[in-house]
Amino acid sequence: MIERVRGFRDSYPEDMLPRQKMFDVMRETATQFYFSQIEIPSLEYLDLYRVKSGEELLTQTFSFTDKGGRELTMIPEATPSVVRMLTSRKDLKKPVKWFCLPKLWRYEEPQSGRSREHTQFNADIFGDSSMFADAEIIGLACSTLDKLGLSGKYKVRINDRMLMEKILRDIGISNIARGYSLIDHYRKLSADDFKSQLLELCKESEKADFLLQLLGKEIKLDQLDTKFPEQFKRENEEIVSRLKNTGILVSKLTSAELVYDASVVRGLGYYTGIVFEGFDRAGEFRSIFGGGRYDNLGQLIADTPIEAVGFGMGDAVLELLLKKNNLWNLTTRAGSFAMCTVGNETIITAYELATKLRQLGYAVNVDTSQASLSNQLKKAAANSVNYTIIIGPKEIKDNVLTIRDMNSGTQVTGRMDDLEKLIESVSSKQI
Template sequence: MRFQSLRGFRDFYPEEMAARRKVLDKIFKEVQKYGFREIDAPSVESLELYRIKSGEEILTQTFSFADRGNREVTLIPELTPTVARMVVEREKSLKRPIKWFSMPKMWRYEEPQAGRLREFYQLNVDIFGVPGPEADAEVLAVGIGLMLKLGLEGNFIFKVSDRRLMHGVLDDMGIENKGAVFAAIDKRYKVSEPEFKDMLLSAGLDDLKVGRLLAILDSRGPLAESLQRLKGLVSLENKATLEGFESLERLADLMAMYRMEQYCELDPSVIRGLAYYTGTVFECYDTKGELRAIFGGGRYDNIIELFGGEPMPAVGFGMGDAVLEILMRRAGVWPEEKIATDYFVLTTSPKFMETAIFLAQALRDRGYIVETDLLSRSFSNQMRYANSIGAKHVLILGEKEMAEGKVSIKDMETGGQETIEVIKFLESSSQ
């Protein structure tokens, strides 16, 4: 009988993992440079904690169950409730701003498809305690910064808006069922234009209002420019609209300070389905528009209160690994999937094993990745193995060399080979 992994779950063999590890290292390094601090948290939480934000609906999409103590628990489908819990538990002592990140596994019981898995990793970046757009800008800058560091320049665009903006606009239009309109806008790019109009009409808008709304939604493009255009289409008398507008203007200024305004565009259609966003919202897409969103995030100032804490502003994003990998592969910047070795120590006789281990240990002490032969193989089989593990150098312990206290070093790239005294080799191999 042979076993398989569950559907929507992934195995990563060494070559695949080596590439992933390079990507993960770049992501961690970039996020940390902005002063975000790594946290780690349980993968299993009480279901109650995860019901609060998302309601019963979440039950149909989680790996949740009763544990042996009959507690209702769930594998975490996102991290925000956990992070909120951790903030609330130490809200008195934590210095503000609280800048946290982590990239744990998460689980959702959804139908697996390209870019959507049942088990995935998601980078979470959050700032708590900052009410102003300075935090929104920093969070955006981290997101843009890591896309750039991953070599994706030209392949992505951040679409930015502010929930208050559309809120005010719909207010001014006298629309009561805002939820239905938001839901329609949220689906805009997933349906055809006629379908979209139908959705707006059935949400209670008349043709005139649909026309006005479309004009506003179409005010998209470069941040500062598009905001100017939008100014003529909305009433800044409305408090919510004004707040959203001014916040976006400040955000545009800040993104210019980061020299990153070119990676952002205004798109009033960005809503982010989840009801809890309160201000800035953004999504990162591939420029070709082929993939689902790579990032999603924004401001959710009510979250800490929702989880029992004192009110505390919050802004952040989540980035899953699955869509990112697809984008990187398409852009040709996914790292080469291969393992690397600095030295393979080749022994031509079992009697040289002591020297082989001595040399290997000395090289490992210097920080190198080193393998020796564990299978008493022939010269050619050892060479073949050295090749398969991507060894840069092979140290050859042959009869002649050993008799003279020497070792041959084969450069596996150039094929060149030299023979030097063991002592000199060790002196020269310090990193």
């Protein structure tokens, strides 16, 4: 007996229906925001991630040397591939708005909301350095959640890497990368551990207070000014006001709550501006989506500077959140028929009718089991079909048909050739 590989998942129909609905909403919302779909390869050279993804990610890949001696990896994130695709085309009109729905793989310990394979909704705007692009990216992520029924169930924490760099420098930290890395672990460390590590990094304990005061608080964007010392505020007015204005713009695209949170810096090394994460309000799960501005990655990967902002939204946490909110629903097939057959000879006629119904857009199951009629009808009911049709020798001899509406119980009988009329007639009899 060969098992499923650990950390991987089999999706059966009962999960696949809401799953597909989730992907459809992602695709639909992205299209409404005028993003175009692309598809990226599942394998890339490992070098593509060496540039800027950080050491932690590199150790967590499904990577291998192929038969041609090339060091390849199953893609652990989408952004480097998307940037590679973008920079290898010189004819694209900016701004470029792309989304994709790739599978991603990470070799890490499987846990709630994190498996070794997941599908990610990924969207980016290239060639636009404005706050409008930042706002649209956050707006798209939030509108997708809104469309899935999650309005009011989540909030977005934002920060800005440039602002953080100023703060870190202001409190005397020169190793900025180390600073980000420490802040990224803020929620995983105890308050004391964090403080002692921060003091070690910035040397001057009285200055560190500014950052310690900011961290772990959710600050309304319109009150952001009040949290900074006067001089700092004056020197960084532009960054702070862009962040505030971005918040205003986002509020026109979604009703989601946006707050400033200094502890949000994102793990990946390549962010250069705004960074953000979506969280469930109850604080039960990992982040629902995350992203930011990364204006240097094109330069690093392909020696081609390109402004970029984007997000990734994994399917795993989203599924947990939808389930918790009773939104992981089976969607009933609209307009489905079960055809019961009596005797093998009736199946040819049943197939002919099924083909007509399918051409009209209906979903049709022809039961060819030759089980008893009552068993066939039971199965049809269990499948929650909308209509049943019984095809027996008598029906064929008389060229008649009975369609039964399984919800209302009404039924109509008429000539087989009048199939369309019969369907209309039984539909109109619904209460």
